Amino acid sequence: MDGxxxxxxxxxLYAGSLTLLLSACKRHxxxxxxxxxxxxxxxxxxxxxxxxxxxQDHVGKKKKWPGSQEGTLPGxxxxxxxxxxxxxxxxxxxxxxxxxxxxMDAFVVALRNAFGAGEAYQGDPGCSIDPIPGxxxxxxxKVSVFGVPKDCVMxxxxxxxxxxxxxxxxxxxxxxxxxxxxxxxxxxxxxPCESSGNHSISMAHRYWFYSRTPxxxxxxxxxxxxxxxxxxxxxxxxxxxxxxxxxxxxxxxxADPAAQKFADAVTELLGSDRVARFAQMVHDFRVIELARLxxxxxxxxxxxxxxxxxxELKRVEVPAMVGGVQRDEQGKTVCKTTVTQTATEIxxxxxxxxxxxxxxxxxxxxxxxxxADATRTDLDPLRRQVLDARPSPDxxxxxxx
Numbered sequence: 210m211d212g213x214x215x216x217x218x219x220x221x222l223y224a225g226s227l228t229l230l231l232s233a234c235k236r237h238x239x240x241x242x243x244x245x246x247x248x249x250x251x252x253x254x255x256x257x258x259x260x261x262x263x264x265q266d267h268v269g270k271k272k273k274w275p276g277s278q279e280g281t282l283p284g285x286x287x288x289x290x291x292x293x294x295x296x297x298x299x300x301x302x303x304x305x306x307x308x309x310x311x312x313m314d315a316f317v318v319a320l321r322n323a324f325g326a327g328e329a330y331q332g333d334p335g336c337s338i339d340p341i342p343g344x345x346x347x348x349x350x351k352v353s354v355f356g357v358p359k360d361c362v363m364x365x366x367x368x369x370x371x372x373x374x375x376x377x378x379x380x381x382x383x384x385x386x387x388x389x390x391x392x393x394x395x396x397x398x399x400x401p402c403e404s405s406g407n408h409s410i411s412m413a414h415r416y417w418f419y420s421r422t423p424x425x426x427x428x429x430x431x432x433x434x435x436x437x438x439x440x441x442x443x444x445x446x447x448x449x450x451x452x453x454x455x456x457x458x459x460x461x462x463x464a465d466p467a468a469q470k471f472a473d474a475v476t477e478l479l480g481s482d483r484v485a486r487f488a489q490m491v492h493d494f495r496v497i498e499l500a501r502l503x504x505x506x507x508x509x510x511x512x513x514x515x516x517x518x519x520x521e522l523k524r525v526e527v528p529a530m531v532g533g534v535q536r537d538e539q540g541k542t543v544c545k546t547t548v549t550q551t552a553t554e555i556x557x558x559x560x561x562x563x564x565x566x567x568x569x570x571x572x573x574x575x576x577x578x579x580x581a582d583a584t585r586t587d588l589d590p591l592r593r594q595v596l597d598a599r600p601s602p603d604x605x606x607x608x609x610x
Contacts, residue, residue: 251439255303256303256304257285258285258299258598258609259299260599260605264282265515281310281312282311283606284608285304286308286309288301288437293508298508300499305482308492309492311492315492318362318363319499322356322357323501324510330358332355335575336354337353338351349532351529352528352530354367360526360527361522363493366486372531374416374445416446418443418490419443420443420574421443426583426584427440428582428584429583429584431589436588437502441498443487443491444472445479497574497576505578
């Protein structure tokens with residue numbers, strides 16, 4: 210299988226208005242990426258497999274869907290690799306009870322993005338929520354979607370999670386209550402007078418979901434089979450912004466410790482299976498990785514023709530505009546006072562803590578696959594294990610001993 214040289218590129222928008230509801234998908238800067246340790250643990254030994262040729266035949270002929278969850282990949286929600294068997298592509302992995310199912314729509318969208326199947330699928334998937342020229346940025350903002358259709362399930366999920374992130378970071382609880390302490394609360398965790406002497410804070414922070422790329426090698430491959438040794442994860446990145454009086458960005462530096470604690474807490478949550486909608490976002494990043502690995506390893510469009518061209522995606526409502534989430538907070542706490550009296554005057558001294566916080570956020574599902582990410586090895590025993598376990602050529606999903 211021959212690798213491809215790369216993927217199309219698109220710069221994402223950056224909006225500099227003073228608003229808490231801002232989503233900037235950063236492609237121009239290489240952030241520090243930490244290694245991901247999947248939870249639950251990643252087991253590359255195959256326990257289940259599904260045939261994409263059989264799935265395409267079932268969907269195309271509107272046959273009864275195997276399993277109880279129509280619209281999801283049957284019997285597998287942790288894909289650890291794939292193999293090419295003639296005109297068929299077989300995915301293998303396992304079913305992990307603590308994880309949500311992988312949506313068929315998300316898998317198809319990832320494939321179409323990897324293969325550039327149409328104008329809507331160009332560039333890395335992402336979203337941006339920006340001020341509308343002439344409108345109050347704290348009241349109404351415009352939603353933009355990149356790399357995927359604007360009305361698909363994946364786009365709706367990423368916009369919703371980005372919006373939720375802003376509310377959580379600003380200390381505004383969601384419908385299911387409080388999941389994490391906000392950046393505001395973390396800043397004051399020790400109390401406003403924890404530091405000695407005068408203390409002044411004025412911060413504007415950006416947060417954005419980004420791929421969490423593990424160390425190499427990430428994959429093993431031979432001519433017909435590939436396995437994912439270390440899958441991509443999702444992390445929340447942050448930086449402190451410098452803004453001018455008009456709210457325009459003038460630079461950035463390392464995040465405040467409280468903002469970094471908030472980002473770390475979200476990243477830890479994304480690495481677990483405790484919140485299903487966050488686990489679903491991790492699924493999205495991983496099917497994007499899988500789809501790009503498939504194209505990189507030479508899987509052809511003919512192998513996936515129905516999924517790339519004829520599979521009908523669910524259409525969901527993704528708002529074109531959203532209301533602003535605003536929390537600009539400032540204040541002053543007098544921590545200590547000293548009064549001294551002499552024959553001629555009374556002297557007063559104080560030690561105070563002043564603060565001002567502003568919050569922003571974003572999403573970018575950027576996943577890259579390069580030749581250096583994979584090692585070449587003989588995977589024929591694995592291939593034979595998966596194919597020999599298949600009961601018949603038209604079986605959709607089966608167990609692997």
